[in-house]
Amino acid sequence: MQMRNSATSYGLPSKILHWLMAVLIVGLFAVGLYMADLEMSPDKLKIYGLHKSIGITVLALVIVRLVWRLSNPVPESAPGLSKLENSAATAAHYALYALIFLIPISGWLMSSYAGFPVSVFGLFTLPPLAAPDKAMVDEIKEWHESLAWMVILLAAAHAGAALYHHFIRKDNVLRRMWF
Template sequence: MRSMPTSHWTDQPNSPASSGAGWSAVARFLHWTIAVLILAQFVVGWMAVSWRLSPTKLDLFVWHKSTGMLVLALVVVRLAWRATHRAPALPSSMPHWERIAAHLTHGLLYVAMIAIPLTGWVVSSAAGVPFSIYWRIPLPSIAKTDQHLAEVVADVHGALGIALIVLLVMHVAAALRHHYIKHDDVLVRMLPWRRTSR
């Protein structure tokens, strides 16, 4: 297998199957760290809701809320990075509709990753439950105490979680399709062990 250029700044495709550019180490670190944290969030969130009322249940909610705030912070950092660093070019063989679908899916992923922790924050605030991130950093309230608001936004929070699952399945399926069916480097260039020149 021939080696491919890995400079984060290169934007010229080398062939229909290669974008000719790789994601930087920072971009890959943020991508996979956020991905792992989101997967953990689904597990811990489900456990927190399902667990019987006990100190453990309360601890699980603290872990879930705290990690949600961490994800929100990392997503903001990732967006700032994307705003100041050019993304690798998509393979030249990708049709226009597929490029639009890719950009739309990525945009919706970012919206969901920001909206979910924000709605969780509103739920916690409206429920009037004092909360400190990882038991250390007090989180200010962003909504007045209102049990009805807490219940409504909790439903929105859950619906957004389901939407995120659907988007993630689509995202993973698209990446696997690029790798195993289209045989381009869209998946490979984001793998955590890929080396880059920067």
């Protein structure tokens, strides 16, 4: 399997980053929904810690992915796509990257405002992004949750479009990101 992107397919690093991030983001969303309704307990704090650690991992991965994408041109558009379809796909990709970057930042900022550390798997602790400010916690929490819903809905549309291309149009859009 090729390492670098080609005119017709993504390379192995792009594919690994894509699918790893997809699994982590869906998992983070599910855990976020689950932990929101838990009563405060040591178990809830452990889940929050894991959620933060994986969120920061996603932040690091999206930065790696963006650097990789900038150094590797994306494959050419699938034959037969209209300008509108190409523009929509490009806009969706940019929006996904922006959301995947902003969600962990908003979580880190929320922890900072709440006065809680962001420890990454117990290996190191990130510096706070802001001084504690309880008045800002709820505002940032709303942003964090709204951004999470946006990325899930946009990712669902992205997956739906890929499946549409695979099963209805029978082109190579999905295959070029698959192993």
